[in-house]
Amino acid sequence: MNDWRNNLRKIEPYVPGEQSKDKNIVKLNANENPYPPSPKAIKAIKEFNAESLRLYPHANATPLKAAIAEYYGVETENVFLGNGSDDVIALAFQAFFNGEKPIAYPDITYSFYPVWCRLFGIPCKTYPLDENFRINAEDYKEENGGVILPNPNAPTSICEGEGFIRKLMDYNRDSVVIIDEAYVDFGGYSCVSLTKEYENLLVTGTFSKSRSLAGLRIGFAIGSKALISVLEAVKNSYNSYTVDALSIAAGIASIKDGKYFKETISKIINTRARLTNELKALGFEVLDSSANFVFATRKDRNMKEMFEYLKTKKVFIRYFNLPRIDNYVRITVGTDEEIDILLKEIKNYLGR
Amino acid sequence: MNDWRNNLRKIEPYVPGEQSKDKNIVKLNANENPYPPSPKAIKAIKEFNAESLRLYPHANATPLKAAIAEYYGVETENVFLGNGSDDVIALAFQAFFNGEKPIAYPDITYSFYPVWCRLFGIPCKTYPLDENFRINAEDYKEENGGVILPNPNAPTSICEGEGFIRKLMDYNRDSVVIIDEAYVDFGGYSCVSLTKEYENLLVTGTFSKSRSLAGLRIGFAIGSKALISVLEAVKNSYNSYTVDALSIAAGIASIKDGKYFKETISKIINTRARLTNELKALGFEVLDSSANFVFATRKDRNMKEMFEYLKTKKVFIRYFNLPRIDNYVRITVGTDEEIDILLKEIKNYLGR
Numbered sequence: 001m002n003d004w005r006n007n008l009r010k011i012e013p014y015v016p017g018e019q020s021k022d023k024n025i026v027k028l029n030a031n032e033n034p035y036p037p038s039p040k041a042i043k044a045i046k047e048f049n050a051e052s053l054r055l056y057p058h059a060n061a062t063p064l065k066a067a068i069a070e071y072y073g074v075e076t077e078n079v080f081l082g083n084g085s086d087d088v089i090a091l092a093f094q095a096f097f098n099g100e101k102p103i104a105y106p107d108i109t110y111s112f113y114p115v116w117c118r119l120f121g122i123p124c125k126t127y128p129l130d131e132n133f134r135i136n137a138e139d140y141k142e143e144n145g146g147v148i149l150p151n152p153n154a155p156t157s158i159c160e161g162e163g164f165i166r167k168l169m170d171y172n173r174d175s176v177v178i179i180d181e182a183y184v185d186f187g188g189y190s191c192v193s194l195t196k197e198y199e200n201l202l203v204t205g206t207f208s209k210s211r212s213l214a215g216l217r218i219g220f221a222i223g224s225k226a227l228i229s230v231l232e233a234v235k236n237s238y239n240s241y242t243v244d245a246l247s248i249a250a251g252i253a254s255i256k257d258g259k260y261f262k263e264t265i266s267k268i269i270n271t272r273a274r275l276t277n278e279l280k281a282l283g284f285e286v287l288d289s290s291a292n293f294v295f296a297t298r299k300d301r302n303m304k305e306m307f308e309y310l311k312t313k314k315v316f317i318r319y320f321n322l323p324r325i326d327n328y329v330r331i332t333v334g335t336d337e338e339i340d341i342l343l344k345e346i347k348n349y350l351g352r
Numbered sequence: 353m354n355d356w357r358n359n360l361r362k363i364e365p366y367v368p369g370e371q372s373k374d375k376n377i378v379k380l381n382a383n384e385n386p387y388p389p390s391p392k393a394i395k396a397i398k399e400f401n402a403e404s405l406r407l408y409p410h411a412n413a414t415p416l417k418a419a420i421a422e423y424y425g426v427e428t429e430n431v432f433l434g435n436g437s438d439d440v441i442a443l444a445f446q447a448f449f450n451g452e453k454p455i456a457y458p459d460i461t462y463s464f465y466p467v468w469c470r471l472f473g474i475p476c477k478t479y480p481l482d483e484n485f486r487i488n489a490e491d492y493k494e495e496n497g498g499v500i501l502p503n504p505n506a507p508t509s510i511c512e513g514e515g516f517i518r519k520l521m522d523y524n525r526d527s528v529v530i531i532d533e534a535y536v537d538f539g540g541y542s543c544v545s546l547t548k549e550y551e552n553l554l555v556t557g558t559f560s561k562s563r564s565l566a567g568l569r570i571g572f573a574i575g576s577k578a579l580i581s582v583l584e585a586v587k588n589s590y591n592s593y594t595v596d597a598l599s600i601a602a603g604i605a606s607i608k609d610g611k612y613f614k615e616t617i618s619k620i621i622n623t624r625a626r627l628t629n630e631l632k633a634l635g636f637e638v639l640d641s642s643a644n645f646v647f648a649t650r651k652d653r654n655m656k657e658m659f660e661y662l663k664t665k666k667v668f669i670r671y672f673n674l675p676r677i678d679n680y681v682r683i684t685v686g687t688d689e690e691i692d693i694l695l696k697e698i699k700n701y702l703g704r
Binding site for chain 2: 041
C-alpha cells in the first residue's frame with residue numbers, strides 16, 4: 001500500500017542547544033558576546049525607514065558586501081552573504097562538495113559538519129586531533145572530496161597559524177578547502193589574505209560573535225571569484241533574498257565602527273586571560289584559547305557533574321557528552337562580573 | 353589531472369528580477385504591497401531592545417509561531433517558520449519530495465519550482481493549464497511523488513475554490529500536497545482549515561505581500577504535526593536560527609493588527625477592481641484576479657513592446673518571455689496614484 005509518509009525525509013531531528021529567557025541566568029553556554037552591538041548598528045536600526053520594509057531587500061545585499069570587502073581589502077565579487085554562517089556553510093557544502101571521495105574534517109569540531117553531510121548525502125571522513133587537541137596538517141594529505149575545519153577550532157579554542165594553512169593548501173590542490181573563522185576576531189590568525197593566492201580556499205565568518213549581532217543572522221564568505229560565483233548560483237537557486245533589509249543596514253554600520261569593535265574584543269581578551277589564570281589556579285587544565293570561550297578540565301573531577309551543579313546555580317556553561325571530550329567544559333567569556341559569579345560557584349562546587 | 357573545479361556544483365545561475373533604487377520609478381513589477389507595514393510592526397522595531405541582538409534569536413521562533421497559530425485557529429505545533437516562503441518551500445521540497453515518481457505542478461506557475469527540482473535532483477512533470485488558464489484537478493489523478501501549486505496561481509492571478517482542493521486531496525492520498533498561498537489574503541480561498549482534515553496537506557504563506565514585510569523575510573507553513581515535525585527536523589539539520597529577532601517581534605505585531613491589515617487589503621482590492629475595469633475599457637483581456645496583481649493582454653498589440661515602452665517611462669511592470677504567456681503582462685496593484693500614472697502611459701503607448 002502506498003502512503004504519503006513513504007516519501008518523507010528520514011532524518012534524525014537535530015536538537016538545538018537549550019535556551020532560557022530567564023534574565024537572572026549567567027549565560028555562558030552559547031558563545032554569545034557579553035557586550036551589546038555597536039551603538040552605530042543600534043542607531044542604524046532605530047533610524048531605519050521601516051516603511052520601506054514593504055519592498056524586498058537588495059537580492060544581492062551588495063551594499064553590505066561592499067562594506068565587508070572594504071574591511072578585508074578584497075573586491076565585492078569576492079564576498080558572499082547568507083542568513084548566518086550556518087546558511088553560508090550549508091550552501092558551500094552544496095556548492096563545492098559534489099565529489100565521490102569523502103570530505104575531511106577533525107574528529108572534534110563543529111557539530112554541524114556531520115549533520116550537513118547526512119542532509120546532503122556527502123561522504124565524510126574524520127581525522128583525530130592529536131593528544132594536545134591540535135590538528136595534524138599531514139592527515140589532510142590523503143585524497144579527499146574537500147576539507148572543512150574551524151580555525152580557531154571549536155570547542156577546543158585552539159588556533160593554527162599561517163604555516164599550518166599553507167601546508168593544508170599545498171596538500172589540497174584538488175579540493176576546495178573551507179576555513180570557518182567564526183571565532184577568529186578574538187586574537188586568532190585569519191587566512192583571508194591567502195584567498196588571493198589560493199583560488200580553492202574559502203573563508204567563512206559571522207557577525208554573531210565578535211560583532212554581537214547573533215540576533216540578526218549575518219554570515220559571510222570570502223574567496224576567489226571562481227568559488228563565490230558558484231556559491232551565488234546555488235544560493236540564487238535556493239532563496240534569492242536571504243539577508244533582510246535591517247540586517248544589511250545594521251551590518252554596514254557595525255563593520256564601519258572599528259573603534260567599538262576593537263574595544264569590546266580587547267575587553268573579552270583581557271577577561272579570557274583572567275578566567276584562564278583563575279581556572280588554572282583552581283587546578284584546571286585550560287587549552288590556549290584564541291576564541292571567546294575556553295575549553296577546560298580538571299581530570300580529577302567530574303566535569304559533567306560540575307556543569308549540572310552550575311546549572312542549578314543558574315550559571316549555564318556547555319558540556320558535550322562526546323568521546324575524548326566528555327570530561328571537559330566549554331565556558332563562554334562573559335563580562336568580568338559574570339566570570340566572578342562563575343568562579344565563585346566553581347569554588348563552591350570544588351569545596352563541597 | 354584532478355582539479356578542485358571538478359567537484360563544483362554545475363548549475364545554471366538563476367538571475368533574480370531586476371531591481372531599481374530609483375525613487376521616481378512606479379514599481380509595479382515585484383508584487384510588493386504599496387502600503388507600509390502596520391504601524392504596530394514599525395513601533396515594535398523602533399522599540400525593540402537592540403542591545404539584546406547580541407543573543408541568538410529563539411531557535412524555534414515560538415512566540416511568532418504562537419501568534420500565527422492563534423490567527424489561523426491551529427496549534428503552535430502546526431506552524432513552521434522560515435526566512436521567507438522561498439526558504440519554507442525549499443525546505444518542504446527536501447522534506448517531502450523524496451520519491452522516485454515525478455512531482456506534479458502546472459506548466460504556468462511560480463518559476464522557482466523547476467529551479468528547486470534541479471537543485472535537489474527531484475524529478476518533475478508539468479500539467480498544462482486549460483485554455484482559460486485554469487488548473488484541471490483531474491490531471492493530478494496521475495501517480496506522482498508530490499504536488500505543489502500556488503493558489504491563487506502566479507502569474508495568472510486565478511484562485512481555485514474548496515471543491516478543487518478537495519478533489520486534489522482525494523486524488524492524492526499517497527502524496528504530500530503543498531498549496532502555496534502567498535497571494536491568498538487578497539480575496540482568495542484559503543484551505544488552511546482543511547489541514548485538520550488532510551494530514552498530507554501543507555499550506556505555505558508569507559508576510560511579504562499582504563503584510564508589507566518583504567524586507568524582513570518571514571514565511572510560514574501550516575500543516576499536520578506529522579508534516580511539520582519532518583520540516584523542523586530538516587530545518588534544524590540545515591540552519592537552526594533562520595528567523596531573526598527583529599522579524600519575530602515585527603511579525604507578532606503585524607499579525608495582531610487585524611484592523612490595519614483589513615484596511616490595506618480592502619484598498620488594494622478596490623484599486624484592483626478599478627485597474628481591471630479601466631484596462632478592459634482600453635481593450636485588454638484581464639484574468640479574474642484574487643491576488644495583488646493582474647495578468648492582462650491585448651491580443652492585437654505586442655505586450656513585450658508595451659512593457660519596454662513603459663520601462664522608458666519609469667513604469668516597471670513584469671513580462672515573462674515564456675511559452676503561452678509571452679503576450680501577457682503582470683501588473684502589481686499599486687496605489688491609486690501609481691495606477692493613474694500607469695494607465696496614462698498605457699494610453700500613450702496605445703495611441704502612438
